[in-house]
Amino acid sequence: MPSPKPRPSMSIETAPKMSWWNRLAHPGQFVQWTRPLVLPLALATAVLFVAGLWFAFFNSPADYQMGDTVRIMYVHVPTAWLSQFVYATMAVSALGTLIWRHPMADVSMKAAAPLGAVFTAMALFTGSLWGRPTWGTFWEWDGRMTSTLVLLFIYLGIVALWRAFDDQLRAARVVAVFTLVGAINIPIIKFSVDWWSTLHQPASVFRPDGPTMPGSILTPLFVMFFAFTLLFITLQLIAMHTEVRRRRITTLERRAAREGAK
Amino acid sequence: MIGLGEHAEFIIAAYVGVFSGLVVLIGWTIYAARRSQQRLKELGDTRSDAADQ
Numbered sequence: 001m002p003s004p005k006p007r008p009s010m011s012i013e014t015a016p017k018m019s020w021w022n023r024l025a026h027p028g029q030f031v032q033w034t035r036p037l038v039l040p041l042a043l044a045t046a047v048l049f050v051a052g053l054w055f056a057f058f059n060s061p062a063d064y065q066m067g068d069t070v071r072i073m074y075v076h077v078p079t080a081w082l083s084q085f086v087y088a089t090m091a092v093s094a095l096g097t098l099i100w101r102h103p104m105a106d107v108s109m110k111a112a113a114p115l116g117a118v119f120t121a122m123a124l125f126t127g128s129l130w131g132r133p134t135w136g137t138f139w140e141w142d143g144r145m146t147s148t149l150v151l152l153f154i155y156l157g158i159v160a161l162w163r164a165f166d167d168q169l170r171a172a173r174v175v176a177v178f179t180l181v182g183a184i185n186i187p188i189i190k191f192s193v194d195w196w197s198t199l200h201q202p203a204s205v206f207r208p209d210g211p212t213m214p215g216s217i218l219t220p221l222f223v224m225f226f227a228f229t230l231l232f233i234t235l236q237l238i239a240m241h242t243e244v245r246r247r248r249i250t251t252l253e254r255r256a257a258r259e260g261a262k
Numbered sequence: 263m264i265g266l267g268e269h270a271e272f273i274i275a276a277y278v279g280v281f282s283g284l285v286v287l288i289g290w291t292i293y294a295a296r297r298s299q300q301r302l303k304e305l306g307d308t309r310s311d312a313a314d315q
Binding site: 057058062067068069071072075076079115118121122125126129130132133231235238239241242245246248249252253256 | 264265266267268269270272273275276277279280283284287288291292294295298299301302305306307
């Protein structure tokens with residue numbers, strides 16, 4: 001009987017190359033892969049904010065109905081958009097945690113929650129400041145505003161849940177389930193203006209028949225929209241890197257405690 | 263600078279509020295990142311992916 005051919009031993013040269021999915025899943029690889037993106041993203045964000053503010057205050061007209069208060073829209077709409085986009089990011093990450101046990105999905109969920117809470121609070125703040133001169137009231141318990149307030153409470157609940165657990169892997173599963181249940185609020189926010197009687201105007205940018213605004217108002221809106229979105233991506237990456245380091249700190253502290261106990 | 267009309271205080275309050283919030287958010291994110299880098303150095307971690315940014 002011929003002897004089996006000896007298998008070559010595994011080495012760094014013979015090991016299969018990591019796929020992009022594996023590179024994304026490995027926290028250290030993820031940090032190395034995304035770290036060079038932070039500075040260009042931060043610079044692009046700063047440029048977009050400068051351009052957006054210039055358009056908002058120096059190169060856009062007053063609205064024929066709302067007058068100059070339309071300028072509040074350039075900070076209100078992007079923060080309101082982000083309040084929902086960040087939650088959608090968390091919901092996708094929650095699926096990554098529950099279905100694939102993707103380690104970076106946990107990290108992404110945890111990093112995004114406080115950012116989403118801040119953007120939601122900003123959307124409520126600017127909305128109430130826009131509502132007073134436009135509708136005559138800072139607050140109205142209508143579908144859009146109430147569901148956005150519920151979204152803020154969901155974000156705060158998620159932040160509190162993360163802090164309630166010492167075991168972050170267990171926390172990730174509980175938070176993922178909570179996040180997916182809370183995701184039902186996102187279509188409610190989106191369609192609340194169609195389902196219920198409300199002071200809020202219906203969708204006026206992303207419509208099947210095109211935007212109802214002139215280009216002179218759409219331009220600053222889109223520039224600010226991209227500025228805020230890039231800001232979120234930049235802060236999310238930094239916060240994810242921080243969370244990876246925090247987990248490494250926990251591992252090292254536990255190891256040091258075990259060695260100290262021996 | 264353009265005139266902001268009769269509701270200027272609402273427009274200014276909205277922008278000041280949002281950009282103050284952004285400054286705090288960016289500052290807090292950078293502070294948390296620096297603090298974690300510092301703690302890793304104190305623990306003697308030598309992995310460049312964990313300690314640097």
